[in-house]
Amino acid sequence: MKLVLMKTIPTTLATCLFLSAQTYAATVEKKPNIVYILADDMGYADAGFNGCKQIETPNLDRLAKAGTILSSFYVQPLCSPTRSSLMTGRYVAHTGVYTIVRPHAPWGLPLAEHTLAQALREAGYETAITGKWHLGEFQPAYLPTKRGFDHQYGLWFGMIDYFTHMRDGELDWHRDDQPCLDEGYSTHLIAKEASRLIRNRDTSKPLFLYLPFNAVHGPFMVPDSYMAPYRKLSEKRKIYAGMMAAMDEAIGQVVATLEELHILDNTLIIFSSDNGGPSPGTITDNSPLRGGKGSILEGGVRVCAFASWPGHLPGGKVVDQPVHIIDWYPTLVNLAGGSLKKSLPLDGKDIWPVLVEGAKSPHDAILLSGTTPGKAAVRAGDWKLLRGERDTTSVKQGKGAKGDKVEGYQLYNLADDLGEKKNLAASHPEKLAEMKKHLDRLLKDAVPFPKAASPENQKAGSEDL
Ligand SMILES: [Ca+2]
Structure with a gap:
């Protein structure tokens, strides 16, 4: 039954008290x-809406201001693991995508997984990916067009040249999973394709x-014009800032297309980074968090994020409840009126009440898996426990930090110590024991690292992805 029309915005919000996305969906026309x-690889503090003063991101800021900023939004510390989490609603401890799927590696997101694109397509959506897949391509069955996407455009791996779209002498640019020779800066091409898809969409269906x-x-590459406002920054930071500006402009173009076609009001836009910024303090800025890409410290796994859907999600709001990218799967499928029956057992939870009503996080604890066996963290309430992560708090950073021992546990109270600087593991044995229990419970049925993704085999890769 269609209870509420889009025009009655205040009523829409008022009637959705403590409703899941599934129930809310029934109220939407x-x-x-x-x-x-x-x-x-975007830094936590590299957008205006998250406090950045150096880089201008007007389009992201406008969207974030009109929506709800998620200030405790968790992901995995690397590309492929986060993408698998979004696509499945399941922890990497259950999908096995603990680390990067390197080009031509004989593995990928397991075919038994039912992707978000598949679930939304079954709910009646037209589905498209424009950009980076990074979940396997060694067999056709692993390609996006076989994983639920009606349309594919962009790159399968990562680390491509932004202008030639080559990586290690091999073209990585595809349309519908066939090689594509489009010319241009990849950020521009991805946005152009997004706008084309929106214009050419099947108007009888909603679009994912x-x-x-x-x-x-x-590699840090951008047309010179984007760097002009950032000449005073260091060389690498300057290029990175230009790349941010180009991406922000591209996002603005996509939003403008939605606006022009009068469908922005009926579009939920979600934004996040896939992991924390690399080289924090040099290229990216994750402050006030410690650590960066690859780490299970907050700087590696807590990223800038927001959701915007005017009239349905509150504007100008910041939600600090801890949520994880796995939560979008059930939330979005519920919102789409779809079914979760084909999905493997989900770890993600419907976070609609958290977004709309200020409800507490549905998780009593959130698992954050590291990229090597044994490394893991758990966030529960204000507390965070890390296992197997190097503790550099008591030694000098930089040169001397490389040889630090990896040992034991680190325990932090994030309410007092967001920068994870004061390890309380020794002084709070009861809390340590409680957090260990959370970690053991969340890892009790963890799958092993795929053999093809073992650290030894990963070393064969040429560069960090
Ligand atoms: Ca990444």
Whole structure:
């Protein structure tokens, strides 16, 4: 029954008290279009809406201001693991995608997984990916067009040249999973394709557009004009800032297309990075968090994020409840009126009441898996426990930190110590024991690292992805 029309915005919000996305969906006249914008390797503090003063991101800021900022939004510390989490609603401890799927590696997101794109397509959505896949391609069955996407455009791996789209002498640019020779800066091409898809969409269906930019990942490349406002920054930071500006402009173009076609009001736009910024303090800025890409410290796994759907999600709001990217799967499928029956057992939870009503996080604890066996963290309430992560708090950073021992546990109270500087593991044995129990419970049925993704085999890769 269609209870509420889009025009009655205040009523819409008022009637959805403590309702899941599934129940809320019944109050919405039309299923929303869903656009998930994923930045690659973006620093926590590198957008204006998250406090950045150096880099201008007006389009992201406008969207964030009109929506709800998620200030405790968790992901995995690397590209492929986060993407698998979004696509399955399941922890990497259950999908096995603990680390990067390197080009031509004989593995990928397991075929038994039922992807978000599949679930939304079954709910009646047209589905598209424009950008970076990074979940396997060694067999055709692993390609996006076989994983639920009606349309594919962009790159399968990562680390491509932004202008030639080559990686290690091999073209990595595809349309519908066939080689594509389009010319241009990849951020521009991804946005252009997104707008084309929106214009040419099947108007009888809602659209799910997954927009994972390869920006702002290295190699650091951008047309000179984007760097002009940032001449005073250091060389690498300057290029990175230009790449951020290009991505922000591209996002603005996609939003403008939605606006022009009068469908912005019926489009839920979600934005996040896929992991924390690399080289924090040099290239990216994750402050006030410690650590960066690859780490299970907050700087590696807590990323800038927001969701915007005016009239349905509150504007100008910041939600600090801890949520994880796995939560979008059930939330979005519920919102789409879809079914979760084909999905493997989900770890993600419907976070609609958290977004709309200020409800507490549905998780009593959130698992954050490291990229090597044994390394893991858990967030529960204000507390965080890390196992197997190097503790550099008591030694000098930089040169001397390399040889530090990896040992034991680190325990932090994030309410007092967001920068994870004061390890309380020794002084709070009861809390340590409680957090260990959370970690053991969350890892009790963890799958092993895939053999093809073992650290030894990963060393064969040429560069960090
Ligand atoms: Ca990444």
